[in-house]
Amino acid sequence: MEAKKVAFYTLGCKLNFSETSTIARNFEDDGFQRVEFTEKADIYVINTCSVTENADKRFKTIVKQAQKANENAFLIAVGCYAQLKPEELAEVNGVDLVLGATEKFKVTDYLNDLTKNDFGEVHSCEINEADFYVGSYSIGDRTRAFLKVQDGCDYKCTYCTIPLARGISRSDKLENVLKNAAQISEQGIKEIVLTGVNIGDYGKGEFGNKKHEHTFLDLVKSLDEVEGIERLRISSIEPNLLKNETIDFVSRSRTFVPHFHIPLQSGSDEILKLMRRRYMSDLYVDRVNRIREVMPDACIGVDVIVGFPGETDEHFLETYNFLNELDISYLHVFTYSERDNTPAAEMDGVVPLKVRKKRSKMLRGLSAKKRRAFYENQLGKTGTVLFEGENKEGYIHGFTENYVKVKAPWNPNKVNTLQKIRLTEIDDDGMVRFEELPEPVAV
The missing domain is CATH 3.40.50.12160 (Methylthiotransferase, N-terminal domain)
Incomplete structure (x- = not known):
């Protein structure tokens, strides 16, 4: 059959x-x-x-x-x-x-x-029954693998439906994560991206209990020793959960790359309070400064929401100026949309859709400016690129460890390989061209 x-x-x-x-x-x-x-x-x-x-x-x-x-x-x-x-x-x-x-x-x-x-x-x-953990990872779709280490969220951000959709925060056992990472490595995949709903909260047991067997730092340190993985990347992590110890460890680790994606959501403390975020803007500045101190060339991405209820023009400008002055590399901009069963959907001060879209456009423009400045700052520097597997209009693309997107004429032999390069110029499409460097000869 x-x-x-x-x-x-x-x-x-x-x-x-x-x-x-x-x-x-x-x-x-x-x-x-x-x-x-x-x-x-x-x-x-x-x-x-x-x-x-x-x-x-x-x-x-x-x-x-x-x-x-x-x-x-x-x-x-x-x-x-x-x-x-x-x-x-x-x-x-x-x-x-x-x-x-x-x-x-x-x-x-x-x-x-x-x-x-x-x-x-x-x-x-019923979502309160979602209290067990199923480990997952993606392979076969691309040169990077996404490895799930955590699920659910205990935070109560007023705009978010994820706790309603995924339940309480719970994590995989450390030995399971390491076993999955080893299986990924055996497939010849060079880079793993750690993923979850709130990965900095890693450590809560399978049933969301508060017994912290291992911390996020324990996880990072253990993964750094997995054989055969060339690169590990931390995906989005809350600023209040990104500790100095983790930043410092990444700066000197064997495999973790200098790339952080840290949700901000607003540069206005008033709006952060309405959102029920667990930090204020000064802590965010502190995290960015700490990363820059130990990894000057790190790529720092930021999530931001525009048009949240109660966000006045003044609040938005506060966010815009905050981000403009901050030494970050790019933004992911989300236009606020009302979600059923969230406190924010009932709040006063609804921002007209037209205004939300205008603010979103302004921040996307700022993001392009930030990315360009970050790329320009990287010209002349050396790094390693991991090439992707797709032929896009005669070019092969890839990312350096600090997430600079590069391009070169298509060559199937380069797919899923690492190449030492020097970044030379930014092309018209915003991607970076490079020259290949000879690999150092082992003595």
Whole structure:
């Protein structure tokens, strides 16, 4: 009997990519054949996101894409949006099965019958039941692997639905993380990106208990010793959880690269309080200064939200000026959108959509300026680039350890290789050209 074909589509964050990859391996272990999402498949699995309004709308577009490839296919929705609004997804034309936070890792258990349903069937737990941990990592999709080390969040930021979608903060056991990292290494992958909802909170046990067996620093130190991994990158980490000890360790570690992504959300202390963030702007400045002190060439990325309820022109300018003066490398700008069941959705001082978009555009312009200044500062310096696997209009792209994006004429032999380089000039498209350096001869 010919194996059933399954295809996957992931919306949202690196954590979702790691989980999709793990779910896909479960399908393959059960005898399914994985194909591209654009191909004809018997089953399509869409891993959803609920962070922005846009992600909700994109879900329907992706369902239509799947139906175009095979109108009789069985369509499954999993992930954050599937946990938050299962009935809404079940009503989308063509969706057959919706699985929530605890069910998504057992998806093949629900596939005894692939007959199309008139209405989507929902299996979604109460989120307080999401108290166990499933380790995940992504391989085979790119030259970097995303390794999940933590899930859920205990923070109560007023704009965020993630605790409602993913439950309490809980972490993988250290030995499991190290085992997964070793498996990734065996695949010949050179770089691992650590991912989770709130990775600096690493250490809370499997059931979200407060017994801290290992800290985030223990995790970082242990991963630094995994054989065969050339690079480790910390993805987004809260400023209040990024300790001096971690920064100092990264600065002298064997594999951790000088790249940090630290959510700020607002440069105004008044707005930070309304958001119920766990720090003020002065702590953020302190973190950036500490990184610059020990890693002058580090890349520092920032998340920021514009148009939060109560954000006046003065508050926005405070944020703009704060970021303009800060020695950072780029911004990820999010336009605030109301989410059901969050305190922020009930707040006064709603900022008109037009104003939100204008502020967003201003900060994106600032981000381009910051990235350009960071790249210019790196010209003439040497580094190592890890080349990606895609031929993009005759060029191969890659990233240096401190996240400078470089390009060179396409050469398939360079894919997934590390090359010592000197950065020479910024091209018209904003990427950096380089000259290759001979590798030092081992004595």
